[in-house]
Amino acid sequence: MALPIEEIKKLIISSIPDATIEIKDLMGDNNHYSAIIKSKMFNGLSRIEQHKLVYKSLEGKMGNELHALSITTEGK
């Protein structure tokens, strides 16, 4: 099952409203993505905590519908 880019963005924005998101579809198959996400909410958090915020925003889809989303997070 694939998840389109716009859907991923929408999910992330709903939990992290100030997020700046760049997503690349690595293989052009709606299934292998890489994302760079910047948000003030990441400031002061460890990388693990930052990634957990993103995973939580994806409501359990990570590791299921969304197999391959590599994430880079940065504060703002």
Next chain:
Amino acid sequence: MEIKEKIKNLIDTNEVCLFMKGTPESPQCGFSMAVSNVLKHLKVNFKGVNVLEDENLRQGIKEFSDWPTIPQLYIKSEFIGGCDIVKEMFEKGELKTKLEEKKII
């Protein structure tokens, strides 16, 4: 043994413990292979735990770490992260520093 206890035992008895799909010799997923290769590159002795052999472990480790994906790396019982974090730390030299601080290499 309960799965949480089993996981705790694995990370406490192996200084560097990688929960992965497949084995270090024969990874079954690109992300697991990437982390395994980083550790090999840094000449780290590590225990690879193949979650594909045990469905309880595969689900259990996700709950244990509160982390939805495999691979997962533990160093001296500390959760370091998944593939993205390990790669980023490796590229920035932070992983080597961490391993040196913990007297692994």
